[in-house]
Amino acid sequence: MNSLNHIISHIDSYSRQELREFFAEHDEETSSKVARAKAISEWRKKTIYCPRCGTKLVEDTEFTAMKCPNCGELLFPRIDPCIIVLVRKGDKILLARHTQRNQDIYACLAGYVEAGETIENAVRREIFEETGIKVKNIQYRGSQSWPFPRQLMLAFYADYESGEIKVQEEEIEEAKWFDINDLPATPAPGSIAYKLIHGEI
Numbered sequence: 001m002n003s004l005n006h007i008i009s010h011i012d013s014y015s016r017q018e019l020r021e022f023f024a025e026h027d028e029e030t031s032s033k034v035a036r037a038k039a040i041s042e043w044r045k046k047t048i049y050c051p052r053c054g055t056k057l058v059e060d061t062e063f064t065a066m067k068c069p070n071c072g073e074l075l076f077p078r079i080d081p082c083i084i085v086l087v088r089k090g091d092k093i094l095l096a097r098h099t100q101r102n103q104d105i106y107a108c109l110a111g112y113v114e115a116g117e118t119i120e121n122a123v124r125r126e127i128f129e130e131t132g133i134k135v136k137n138i139q140y141r142g143s144q145s146w147p148f149p150r151q152l153m154l155a156f157y158a159d160y161e162s163g164e165i166k167v168q169e170e171e172i173e174e175a176k177w178f179d180i181n182d183l184p185a186t187p188a189p190g191s192i193a194y195k196l197i198h199g200e201i
Contacts, residue, residue, distance in 0.1 A: 019034070019035075019038060019147070019148075020188065020190065020191070021188075021190075022034060022190075023035075023190030023191065024188050024189045024190030024191075025190070026190075031190065032145060035145040035146070035147045036145065036147075038147040039077060039079075039145065039147035039149070039150050040064065040077055042147065042149050042150070043077045043078060043150065044066070047066050047075055050068035050070065050071060050073050050075075051073070051075075052068065052071055052073045053068065053070050053071045053073070055068050055069060055070035055071070057069075057075065060074060063076070064076065064077060065077075077150070078150055079150055079151075079152050080112060080150050080151050080152070081112070081113040081119075081151075081152050081154060082110055082111060082112050082113065082146075082151045082152065082153050082154065083110060083111060083113060083119060083122045083123050083126060083153075083154050083155075083156060084108050084109070084110040084153050084154070084155050084156070084192060084193060084196065085108055085109050085110070085123050085126070085127060085135075085138075085155075085156045085157070085158050086108050086155075086156070086157050086158070086196040086197060087109065087127060087133060087135055087158050087159070087160055088157060088158070088159055088160065089159070089160035089177060091179060091180055091181075092177040092178060092179055092180065093177070093178055093180055093197065094109070094131065094133065094160070094165075094175060094176075094177055094178075095107060095108065095175070095176065095178055095183075095184065095186070095197070096108075096109055096130070096131070096167070096172045096173075096174065096175040096176075097172070097173040097174045097175075098171065098172060098173065099169075099170065099171060099172065099173050100171075103185075104185065105184070105185045105186055105187060106176070106178070106183075106184045106185065106186055107186065107187050107193050107197075108193045108196055108197065109126060109127055109130050109131065109175075110126070110153070110193075111125075111126035111129075111130070113154075119140075119154060120138050123135065123138050123156055123158060124138075127158065128163075129168055129171075130167065130168045130171055130172050130175070131163075131165050131166065131167055131168070131172065131175045132163050132164060132165060132166035132167075133160060133161075133162075133163040133164075133165065134161040134162045134163050135158035135159060135160060135161055136158070136159050136160075136161040137157075137158060137159040138156055138157075138158045139156060139157045139158070140154065140155070140156055141155045141156060141157055141196065141201045142155045142192060142195070142201045143155060143192070144191070144192040146191075146192075153192050155192045155195070155196055155201065157196070165177075183197065186198075
């Protein structure tokens with residue numbers, strides 16, 4: 001109660017901040033905690049009824065899960081694995097403007113891992129589907145929780161193998177090779193895309 005009273009008494013000193021801005025301004029440990037809070041909060045809002053019997057769920061007392069009091073079904077937070085890849089060709093890197101973005105920036109290629117698919121195959125498939133480029137020498141570089149709403153981004157470098165750029169128009173507005181010393185506007189610090197593009201991982 002004291003903590004709640006403290007928050008209420010200082011409410012005018014708080015301000016709203018976009019999560020992407022928060023990631024850019026805070027360290028990985030703090031950002032990870034906030035990402036977890038956001039992901040679980042959104043999951044709880046949408047996980048209300050048991051998919052097996054339709055009973056309203058309750059919070060489990062042991063796990064981070066929702067439990068059905070009728071049939072005992074346990075539902076854990078959903079995580080969607082995604083790959084994000086920086087393709088390299090000598091001193092150039094492949095970046096793209098995505099049709100779904102409302103920002104005029106160039107970013108790495110990315111996509112969801114499909115059921116039954118290995119991570120490496122997801123990298124090859126997404127790059128080829130979106131740009132017509134084949135890649136080799138796939139190297140895992142790190143990961144980041146990205147709760148928009150529940151992605152786990154798995155980051156890779158890959159080398160150009162063959163092909164000419166032919167974009168998947170419903171996904172990609174434009175894709176180009178850029179000199180690493182002459183880059184366009186890219187994602188902000190705090191994102192794993194930024195770290196890939198600027199060689200921080």
